[in-house]
Every structure is written in C-alpha cells, then in structure tokens.
Amino acid sequence: MNTGTNTLILDFEKTIFEIETKIESLKYLAQDEKVDISQEVNRLQHKLEKQMRASYSNLSPWQKSQVARHPSRPHCLDYVYALIEDFTPLCGDRCFADDEAMVGGIGRFQGTSVVVLGQEKGHDIESRVKYNFGMAKPEGYRKAKRLMEMADKFNLPVIAFVDTSGAFPGVEAEARGQAEAIASSIEKCLQISVPMISVIIGEGGSGGAIAIATANRVLMLEHSIYSVISPEGCASILWRSADKVKEATEALRLTAQDLRRLGVIDEIIAEPLGGAHRNPAQAIERVGESIAKHLKELMAQSRDELKKRRTDKFFRMGRHFAESK
Amino acid sequence: MNWLSDFVRPKIKKIATKDIADNLWTKCPQCGKMLFNKELEKNDFVCSGCDHHLRLPLNRRFEMLFDNGEYKLIALPKLQEDPLNFKDSKKYTDRLKNYRKVTGNDDAVKVAQGEIGGIVSIIAALDFGFMGGSMGTAVGEGIVKAADIAVRGGYPLITIAASGGARMQEGILSLMQMARTTAAVNMIKEKKLPFVSILTDPTTGGVSASFAMLGDVNIAEKGCVIGFAGARVIEQTIREKLPDGFQKAEYLKEHGMVDIVVRRPEMRDTLIRVISILMHQKPQISQLALENHKE
Numbered sequence: 079m080n081t082g083t084n085t086l087i088l089d090f091e092k093t094i095f096e097i098e099t100k101i102e103s104l105k106y107l108a109q110d111e112k113v114d115i116s117q118e119v120n121r122l123q124h125k126l127e128k129q130m131r132a133s134y135s136n137l138s139p140w141q142k143s144q145v146a147r148h149p150s151r152p153h154c155l156d157y158v159y160a161l162i163e164d165f166t167p168l169c170g171d172r173c174f175a176d177d178e179a180m181v182g183g184i185g186r187f188q189g190t191s192v193v194v195l196g197q198e199k200g201h202d203i204e205s206r207v208k209y210n211f212g213m214a215k216p217e218g219y220r221k222a223k224r225l226m227e228m229a230d231k232f233n234l235p236v237i238a239f240v241d242t243s244g245a246f247p248g249v250e251a252e253a254r255g256q257a258e259a260i261a262s263s264i265e266k267c268l269q270i271s272v273p274m275i276s277v278i279i280g281e282g283g284s285g286g287a288i289a290i291a292t293a294n295r296v297l298m299l300e301h302s303i304y305s306v307i308s309p310e311g312c313a314s315i316l317w318r319s320a321d322k323v324k325e326a327t328e329a330l331r332l333t334a335q336d337l338r339r340l341g342v343i344d345e346i347i348a349e350p351l352g353g354a355h356r357n358p359a360q361a362i363e364r365v366g367e368s369i370a371k372h373l374k375e376l377m378a379q380s381r382d383e384l385k386k387r388r389t390d391k392f393f394r395m396g397r398h399f400a401e402s403k
Numbered sequence: 404m405n406w407l408s409d410f411v412r413p414k415i416k417k418i419a420t421k422d423i424a425d426n427l428w429t430k431c432p433q434c435g436k437m438l439f440n441k442e443l444e445k446n447d448f449v450c451s452g453c454d455h456h457l458r459l460p461l462n463r464r465f466e467m468l469f470d471n472g473e474y475k476l477i478a479l480p481k482l483q484e485d486p487l488n489f490k491d492s493k494k495y496t497d498r499l500k501n502y503r504k505v506t507g508n509d510d511a512v513k514v515a516q517g518e519i520g521g522i523v524s525i526i527a528a529l530d531f532g533f534m535g536g537s538m539g540t541a542v543g544e545g546i547v548k549a550a551d552i553a554v555r556g557g558y559p560l561i562t563i564a565a566s567g568g569a570r571m572q573e574g575i576l577s578l579m580q581m582a583r584t585t586a587a588v589n590m591i592k593e594k595k596l597p598f599v600s601i602l603t604d605p606t607t608g609g610v611s612a613s614f615a616m617l618g619d620v621n622i623a624e625k626g627c628v629i630g631f632a633g634a635r636v637i638e639q640t641i642r643e644k645l646p647d648g649f650q651k652a653e654y655l656k657e658h659g660m661v662d663i664v665v666r667r668p669e670m671r672d673t674l675i676r677v678i679s680i681l682m683h684q685k686p687q688i689s690q691l692a693l694e695n696h697k698e
Contacts, residue, residue, distance in 0.1 A: 245612075247632030247640050252650060255660045256631035257611035264585045265617060284569075284578060285612040285631070292582040306569045306578040306609070311636075316491040316571060330574045331487050340486070342575050389586045393547065395579035396540030397482070 085355075088144050090133055094352065097126040130352040137301065139336075140327040143309055145301040145353045146280050147243075152358040154181050154196035154212075154239040157279060160362045161369070162187055162194055162237075171220035174254060179210040179246070180218030182225045187237060188370055190377075193229035195222050195290050196239030199280070212281075213246035216259035219289050223259075223266045226274075233381075235273040235373055238290040243308060245286030260289045267292035268392070271385045273376035275369055278302045278334075278343070279354075294388045295372045296342070298334040299361065300349040304342075305332035342395065345372070431455055447667045456624055456667050458604065461513050461530050464563060468526065468671050470687075474517030477525075479509070479548055482540050487574050495572040502533045511536045511566070512545030516552065519561075520675030520686035525553040528563035529610070536566030538610050539573035543580035546614060550587035559597040559678045560588065564615040567633075568608020581613035588614045597681040599674065602652070602661065603627050620677050621661040623652035624670065629661070 087095050101122045108115045137145065145151070158165055158181060165185035169176040181196045199212035229236045245256055267274060267290070276293040282304030291304075298304060305312075313319060313326035337343045347368045354361035376384065428437045436452035443450075447467060448459040466472035489495040503509060511533035515526050527549035529536040536542075546562065553560040569577040591598045600618030602611075604627035612631050615621075623629060630650035638645060648654050652664045665673050679686035 245631065247636045249637060249641060249645065249649065252630050252632065252637065253654075253658050255616075255658060257607075257629075258616040258660055260612040260631065261581075261585065261614070261616040264582055264613060265589055268582070268586050268589055285581060285609055288578055288581055289612075292585075304575060304578075306574055307571055312571055325491075329487070329489050329491065330571075332575065337575055340575065342579060389589070392579065392582040392586050395583050396486070396543055396573075396576045397547075 085150055086148060088141070088148070090137075090141055094126065094129050094133060097122055097129060101126065127351065130356075134301075134352055138324070138328070139303075139330075139333050140309070140324045142301050142333050143281075143303050143327055145355070146303045148353065148355045149201065150355040150358075151280055152354055152361055153201060154198040154241050154279065156358060157239050157277075157362055157365060158183075158185075158194055158196065160359075161366045162192070163189075165194065168225060169221070171217040171224060173217065173220060175215075175217045177210075177215050177218030177221060178208055179212055179214040179242075180221050181239075182221050184228075184234070187235075187373070188366075190373065191232075191234050193225050193234045193236045194238075195225060195236065197242040197286070197290075199241055210246060212242045213244060214242065214286060215246045215248075215251045216254040216256050219245070219256075219259035219263040222290050223263050226263075226266045226270050229272050230270040233272055235275070235376070236270070236293075237369060237373075238274070238276040238293065240276055240278045240282050240287050240291050240304075241280040242283045242286045243281055244283035245289070260285045263289040264292050268389055269385070271381035273373060273379070273384055274388065275372050275376070277347070277365055277369065278304050279365065283308060292388070292392060294376055294384060294391075295344045297345045297347055297365075297368055297372065298337065298343045299347050299354060299365070300334055301353055302334055303332045304334075304337055305330050429457070432457070449667055454625070454666070456604065456626055458531055458565070460532070461508070461528050464528055465513075465515050465517070465526065467667075468561075468674060469515070469517035469519060470521065474515040474526075477514040477516060477548060477552060479512070479514060479541070479545050481509075482544055485572070486540065486576055487572070489572040489574070491572075498534065498572070506530060506533045508533055510541035510545070511538070512542045514545050514549045514552075516558075519671070520679050522559065522675075522678055522682055522684055522686065523556065524559050524561055524678060525549045525556075526561045526563060529565045531565040531567075531605070534570065536564075536610070537568060537570035537577070538566060538580050538584070538613075539570035539577045540580065542566075542570075543583045546580075546584040547587045550591050553596060554590055554594050557594070557596065559599065559682060560591045561599045561601060561674065561678075562588075562614060562618075563601045563603060564606040564610050565603045566606060566608070566610040566615075568610055578609065581609050584614040585617065588617050592619070597678050599677055601670070601674075602629050602655075605629070607631065607633060607650075616660070619681065620663070622663045622665060622670070622673060622677070623655060623661040625652060625664055625666045627652045629655045 162185035167183040197212040198209045200206035200209040274293040275295045276291040278298040309327040313322040334346045350357035350360040431450040433455035434453035448457040485495045602623040606629045655661045
C-alpha cells in the first residue's frame, strides 16, 4: 500500500503540507526532550483540519484532476487485495497475450463469489512500466470480455475498479484491433445477466474506461474524474494550446459532482478528509461499504431484470436530459 | 500594410478561388489532379486519376445504395442542445448553428429507409462534414432510432460511419453514446437481424470503438482510415514514423478487423449480396453484381 513517503505536493496543498511537517517535527522533538507539546499539536491539528476542509471542500475541476491522478492515491490492486478475499488473478485473452494493465480474477467479496476487473497504474517506476501505466491493450479488453462471459456462466457479480488515462495508443494495439476490443467489451457488459458494479477510483479515461464501466451501478470517489478525453487532449485540440488545460477541465464537466448531476453516475463515495491519498485505508473501506450496499440491491433482481435495466439505463443517457427541459 | 492590401486583395482572392475551386473543379487530395465536379459526381466522387475515394454528401450516399436512388428520410426527435453549456474559443451552440447552415443537416447523422435489392432496409449514416461526424447525443439518438425501426419492422440495419470520434463539446454524454449505440446494435443482434457496418473515411475514436466495429459483417471502403487512436497521438507516443498503409482499410482487413474492402461503385452490390443471403431472400441481383462476383 502507498504511504505518504514519496508524496507529491500539489500546488494547493502547500499550506497543508507545511502544517503537517510542523506537527511531525514537533512530535519528533518531543521524543527526546520531555516537554509537553500536546497543546501545540492539538492546536496545529485543528488548524490542519480546518485548512484541509477549506481546500478540499472547494476543489476546482483541475485540482480534482490532480488529486485523481495523485501517485499516492490507492490504486486498483490496493482495493482488490483489501476488499476481495481469496483473490485469484486469472490471465490471458486466449488469443494473444496477458495484459497486466488489466487486472482480472475471481475471489470473494464479503463472502459472495465475484469476478474482479480493473486497471492498475502501478506505484513506482518499475511497477508503472509493468502495468503500462494502466493503459490496456486489446488483449486486456479481451481478457475482461472473457472474464465477464465466465461471470455470466457461473452467475458471479462483476466488480470493476476503473483507473486509467485511456486505452493504450500504439501501433501494435491498433494492429490487434484496439477499437474492436473496446467495442466488444462494452457489448459484453450489456449482454451479461449478472450484477455489474464499476467504481471510478481515480481516472476514468474515455473508451478505455467505459469498456469496463457500462455497469448496473457506476460509483465514483469524490475526487475522481471521468471524461471523454483528457483535459490535456481537449485543450490541445479545441484551444490549440496546452496552457488552456484548466479551461478545458472546467468545460468538460468531468468531476463526480457534475456527472451525478448529469445522471451519468449513481453515487458519489465521500473521500477521507484531504483526499484518498491521505488515508487510503479509510477510502478503501468506504468503497467496500458502498459496493456492499449496491450489490445487495442488485442481487435481489432477477437475471433478466439486471440485463434489461442496465441496457435501459444506457439507452436513456443523453435522452432523458433532452426531455427534461 | 495599407488599406489596399488589407481590404482589396483578400476580396479579390476570395472571388477568384471561389469560382475556380468551389464551383467547377475539385483537387484530388491524394494525387492533386484537378477533377471536373460534374465528372467527379458521375464517378461517385472517386478520383479518375488515382482511384482515391473522396468524401461525399449524405444524400449522394443514400442515392447510391438504395434501389433507384429512392428512399425516405426518418425524422429524428429533437434533443436539448448543448447539455454542458460548452464553450472553447467559440460557443458550441454557435458552432452548431454554423454547421447547420453549411450542411443543411441538423446534426451529423441521417437515417433513411428504402429498399436495397428489393429488401427493405434502414441506413443510419454519419456526415463527416458536420463537425467531423463526431458522435454526441444527437448522433446516438439517430443510431438508436434506426435500430428501433429496424427491430420493429424486422429489417436489416446498415450503419455508415464517417467520424473522428466522440464529440468533445458534449463531454461525458458523448462518451455515454458509445454504450448507447452499442446497446442499439445489440438489440438488432438479439432479434437475429443482420447488422452490416460500412466503414468509410475516417472511422476512428469513439465511433470505431463502439457500434462501427460490431457489424455481423464489416465492409470498408477502399483506402479509408480506420482506427482507435489518431495517427498523431500514436506518433507522439512511440516517437517514430508509422508504417506505410497503417490504419488503412486494407491494413484492417489484413489484421482481421473487417470482412470486405470494396471500391465505392461496388458497395451497393456487395451490400445486396450480404443482406439478401443473411435474410434468406432472393434479391433482384443486378448483372453488375454477378460480374463482380466472378472477378
């Protein structure tokens, strides 16, 4: 699990970081000398909380994007190993290769047998390369498709942890049919008759994300983002300038709050104060609670209902909005 | 600069180019040959010099595919515009207005019903001329409507893609159209009706990664670009030149992603063959189709 050791300090977190450092150094000093620092620490803790509340209750879309991509934020495998008992990774698309960027396997979620999917970004240079920075190739989406078929066959709910900047753009990915692989994965999401829950835990990047997020319930962490294109890509195409990334981020409406308003996601999961990277264990616990709640509701539905309601939900995307004027 | 070069010259230039390039002649973007517009139209917008397939208006596309060029357009429900209130260097609503004026279409999709080889069929076609054929809620609506009519009538569905991908100005709602259009063609498949996807230049991004790649039969127009990521993005990622013919229809066929690559003039007969066989119907096959088959 990530701790705050290699922490990246986001620009709006500077004051927070300063107070945090002060508290730590005070505690360190107090170890040697027998002085009572509790009052000062308390005062600083209080100040820290106030500062974090002020910063984090009012993050701009661009700041949220930075939090969503924070390297110390808990990633897919952190959730999987904390929430899934007996997790057994399964590998390969049975056509070409295994794609490590796409995590897949079986296990138990609070006693219920499930299939797990997700994109893993990695937490240091070595693991980031291993997981290809969370950018899956066609074999990744075909693995996801294969495991969804298996879920359908054995009546296992599917839980997906979405965290990707997008599907991998490369010559070999194109040669092996990246577009077809994503399309077929979306199609499979719509065809299965078991509960499917997708949680956007960090970055939901375009087609690479929706390939495993066409689910009965789509949940989003408070400071995660989900978008048709990266803010950087949007700025360079529409504004023709990388400097306009903040404007692009605002315009895209990619925050969890915007998406809930647009009816695209079903629930926002509150993050610990100061973001999931400050308290990964608590973030993971809350995600687990939310999944449990939705899974319980979905498991009360029949197989036919699950499939029909999922399809109907996506049929309405963009349409209900038109009628409600 | 003085007033002369500022005001007079651009005007003269505009008049001069308009008369020559826009009205009478078109330059082939591939070989540079000047093509007489009337000839070009007669030639299905295919260059007589290098056989490059130029882009063409939707109504020509429909005329080319339906029997006797006869079809009826299906009215599409109007959606609330600009759901995100999007503005970049220009307001999205202004862009829409502008494209409507230029193309005469409401959005980048048109749906038509007519007979193809005597078989009633539904075609949903994307218009690259309207914001790069990008898929937002209106395009999604078009595909859903087309699929709905096909399912109710028991007709085959044909989509013709020509799109750069999702419409950024509709943000996440355009991404959702990938799932929505996939659900639409899935409905056709569940009724065991044929879904033929025709891919034309270009078919990329969110359109290729959703309904366009899911045809029971995928037919690509000769030489068209098909892919997920744009060539420029890939070049930036791998920092090397892309192989020749990369992301062209023929490359996609070689890699098992499309079934058939045809020249535009043979598209209609190919389509008739495919849907009549899948629909167990005897088509009114034209002489041309049989000749092609022998080749």
